[in-house]
Amino acid sequence: GIASSIACPDQELDTYSWVSKRLESHQFVILGKVVSGAIHNLQPPRTGTTSRSVRSMAELLELIEESQQDYRDLSFQSVTFEVIQVWKGNENHLLTVRNRVVPGQYGRYLEVGETYLVFGQTDKDGEAVVTAVCGTVENRDRAEDKISALNELTAPQ
Numbered sequence: 308g309i310a311s312s313i314a315c316p317d318q319e320l321d322t323y324s325w326v327s328k329r330l331e332s333h334q335f336v337i338l339g340k341v342v343s344g345a346i347h348n349l350q351p352p353r354t355g356t357t358s359r360s361v362r363s364m365a366e367l368l369e370l371i372e373e374s375q376q377d378y379r380d381l382s383f384q385s386v387t388f389e390v391i392q393v394w395k396g397n398e399n400h401l402l403t404v405r406n407r408v409v410p411g412q413y414g415r416y417l418e419v420g421e422t423y424l425v426f427g428q429t430d431k432d433g434e435a436v437v438t439a440v441c442g443t444v445e446n447r448d449r450a451e452d453k454i455s456a457l458n459e460l461t462a463p464q
Contacts, residue, residue, distance in 0.1 A: 316441065323456045325453075326457055333443070334427065334428050334429045334435075335395055335425075335428075335435065336457065337396070337397055337424075338390075339389060339390045339423060339425060340389045340391060340421070341386055341387070341417050341420065341422075342387050342419065343387045344416065347384070382407070382409055383406060383407050384405075384408055384417065385406075388401065390402055391422065404436060404437045405435065406438070407436065407438045413438070414438050415439045423447060424444070427443075
């Protein structure tokens with residue numbers, strides 16, 4: 308039914324297993340404080356139809372995964388993080404990412420001054436991309452369990 312199509316993957320996993328999978332599948336994992344966040348809303352190209360087709364969450368997630376240029380550029384927030392901790396990837400003190408948001412459909416804007424645990428990807432142009440959906444971007448105060456798991460998973464053997 309509808310509910311199952313918008314279910315996030317791996318909801319049934321315990322935190323440790325979930326984090327372990329995300330650590331493997333994402334190019335960078337950081338804890339960072341947002342120092343700037345400019346929102347860009349570009350209008351979709353005009354097509355013959357007046358009504359906007361409504362997409363299912365499953366279709367949206369597929370589009371996001373494919374990082375289709377025309378789609379991902381419609382609405383995003385350019386977010387710069389002051390990097391507090393790195394578990395994977397990024398070596399820079401500041402990291403700017405493209406946070407993909409389709410207002411009212413998926414994702415969310417990140418707030419300047421807030422600190423987030425971020426699991427992100429690098430697109431084909433080498434740009435850092437995140438989508439705040441299904442727990443991959445979370446406020447630090449809600450992410451203690453994930454942070455503990457990350458520390459455990461990345462501890463020197």
